[in-house]
Amino acid sequence: xxxxxxxxxxxxxxxxxxxxxxxxxxxxxxxxxxxxxxxxxxxxxxxxxxxxxxxxxxxxxxxxxxxxxxxxxxxxxxxxxxxxxxxxxxxxxxxxxxx
Numbered sequence: 758x759x760x761x762x763x764x765x766x767x768x769x770x771x772x773x774x775x776x777x778x779x780x781x782x783x784x785x786x787x788x789x790x791x792x793x794x795x796x797x798x799x800x801x802x803x804x805x806x807x808x809x810x811x812x813x814x815x816x817x818x819x820x821x822x823x824x825x826x827x828x829x830x831x832x833x834x835x836x837x838x839x840x841x842x843x844x845x846x847x848x849x850x851x852x853x854x855x856x
Contacts, residue, residue, distance in 0.1 A: 792816055 759767070792810060799805030810816040842850065 794809040795806040796809050797804060798807050
C-alpha cells in the first residue's frame with residue numbers, strides 16, 4: 758500500500774523517466790542521420806557522393822571523451838603534488854567552496 762502523495766511522486770518520476778527515454782530515442786535518430794551524411798565530391802556530369810565520416814573515430818572519439826573526464830582528476834593530482842599538503846589540508850581544500 759502507498760499513500761496518495763507517494764503515488765503522485767511515483768507517477769511524476771515515471772513521466773520524467775519516459776521523457777528521458779524519448780529524448781534518448783530522438784538523440785539516437787539524430788545521430789543516425791548524421792552518421793549517414795554524405796557530401797558531393799564529383800562533378801555535375803559524374804556525381805559521386807562519399808560519407809562525411811570515414812571512420813567511427815571521426816564521428817565519436819572515445820579516447821578524447823575519456824581524457825576530458827580524466828583531466829580534472831589529473832590536474833588535482835598535480836596540484837596536490839606541487840603543494841605537498843597534509844591529508845587534513847587536502848580534505849579542507851576539497852570541502853571549501855573554492856575547490
